Amino acid sequence: MRKTIFLLGQKLRNPNMLKEYYKLKETEKSTIEELKLIQLQKLKRLLEDANHTPYYKKVFKNEKINILDINSLDDLKKIPIITKSILIKENDSIQNKKYNKRLMKSETSGSTGESLKFYRNEYWDSVNRAAQLRGYSWYGVKPWEKNGYLWGYDFSFLKKLKTKILDFLVNRFRLFEYNEKKTMNFVKKCKKAKYLEGYSSMIHEVSKIANKNNIDLSNLKMVKGTSEQIFESYQKSANKAFGKKIISEYGAAEAGIIAFECPHGNMHINMENVIVEEINNEILVTNLVSNSFPIIRYKLGDFVMIEEDHNCVCGMKHYVIKEIQGRVGEVIQGNINKYPSLTLYYIFKNLSSKYDLLLNYQAIQCKIGEIELRLSKNITETEKHYLIKEVEKYFNKDLKVDISYKQFIRSKNNKLRTFIQKL
Incomplete structure (x- = not known):
């Protein structure tokens, strides 16, 4: 019954999905040359489609780029880099008017x-x-199986009602209120589920209550975290609760599924659909399908x-993302110098590797x-003492650090960020 509902919904909403899924399964073991x-x-x-948009037509003209001269992947470097601010500013001139049917509105967080x-x-x-389904298939997960979902949500009555209807259609249950009682009810429902996905910090909360x-x-075949850093301390709790680690999916609304972790712990790039x-x-x-x-x-x-030369036991030749280290451009302001927020990643990574000290953290700068x-x-x-020692190694005496045990701050959509600046 659930499979029938899923396939019917897929046929109406995403008629190309299964065809593309089978294509991805066929290229799963392709060589790098074939990919x-x-x-x-x-x-x-x-590029042909991009050339129909006012923005890219202007860029190609200004840069003297003839798209017919793009005959290798190295030629891609001739095209200027684009940023989120440009996508927002030039939004209408980037949207391809050639595509005016079956459009779906997307929005980044x-x-x-x-x-x-x-x-x-x-x-x-x-x-x-389809790329997501291929990742699921590595864990024996069927998309119509009962699953738990931990994500952002809208408090408005109509949005909440719509979400519940959609969740019913895809055999999904989710947590709407993050308190211990509601989370406990969610944990009990997980006993009958086949997979769990969502913010890694919330998966961690579920694992703690289960333990x-x-x-x-x-009973869960797959536990997948996304959108947030997965701390080593999360994995310790997850292994105890789920009998398995939290695996990672890396992507963004505008970039698509960039990489998906295989059962052998490697984040394989979705090379058929993205160039990284x-x-x-x-x-x-x-994003090769963002026409x-x-x-x-x-x-x-x-x-x-x-890592391009990685021989994974799973047999896939796709390049591997070894580490996602943090956000670019976020800066910690010392009295004299400025430091990339990525510094925090190395401090806590060192604590883990040197002293086996696994800590979840959030850094907030207000001054x-x-x-x-x-x-x-x-x-x-x-x-x-270990923590202060590592902090001083990177910041010297340029930054006063206050250690506290307050509740972490979350964004409106319940996402947890490791660094928040309020200057």
């Missing part, structure tokens, strides 16, 4: 600034969902490490030269 050929073919089609609104066509949406009440959730470049450890993404709103050499704003480090649990004086 690059697919990328080049899709890139040429994307806006958790780090102004949100981006655009329209993607059915094929784009279907390919994105506290000795509830075994090893790394410049000074910063990621650039070209209705071309996303070409997009500065997503994350620091990453990419120049001062920062509040909120920790999720109390630490001993010895552990505090």
